[in-house]
Amino acid sequence: MSTVLEMRGGGVTLGDRPILRAIDLTVEAGDVVALLGANGSGKSTLVRSITGLLPLSAGSARLFGQPIDSFNQWPRLGYVPQRSTIAQGVPATVTEVVAAGRLAHRRAFLPARAADRAAVRDALEAVGLTDRAQHQVSTLSGGQQQRVLIARTLAGAPELLVLDEPNAGVDLVSQQAIADTLERSARAGATIIVVLHELGAFAPFIDRAVVLREGRISYDGSPDGIRMHDPHVHCETNEDPALRVAAPLTGMELP
């Protein structure tokens, strides 16, 4: 097994405020990790430090075995930030946005090769937007736009995929499409770190849950253990609602 991410004693300070403290996190190749925690607990900050966007103020981190401050293999990593409004006012077709995800693979100033076009086509198919390829991004729903951003990242064929709340403000059809896409990527061997508000449609293929609380890791283990650990963390799974009411009825006398 090879280690994709290793953070030891990681800390991040923003302004004068320590936001993350003593983060020990190891992610092996092929792991699918959900990052959970209340709003403001530091999930986005952790993800931004993993992707090299924020420097650590304490501790150390390695990506693919290389210290993060000298890491230079960025095409191996794909990052979908917490939802932004890329589409607003920017005239671009779905294909153009997704093709931007291939830039790191392109030779300077040369036209797209067949491999680039195939990667774009495959990524659009993965997120279920093949029929929208020539549409303007601004005409799509919020959920479809999120899928375009995910396709852009997939087109770069990253080994480590980091997504920050891909479901936020996304309709249920798109949520399921995103979950299906990530499940296929995971099966194909990708390593995934995904910030989620709740496991929802992702539950079936999440191996491990890491919960942040006030900038520290308060839980790291099986998703099944979270409810016991902290009932305040949202981690609804697709369990049968009938099972939930079974307990209170136990022992009741039936007529």
Ligand SMILES: Nc1ncnc2c1ncn2[C@@H]1O[C@H](COP(=O)(O)OP(=O)(O)O)[C@@H](O)[C@H]1O
């Ligand atoms: N640029 C910043 N400067 C100062 N504080 C920040 C900045 N960004 C985020 N924070 C603070 O860091 C904490 C963690 O934020 P964040 O990582 O966005 O949490 P989450 O993603 O879990 O909601 C919050 O208290 C937030 O207010």
Ligand SMILES: [Mg+2]
């Ligand atoms: Mg966040």
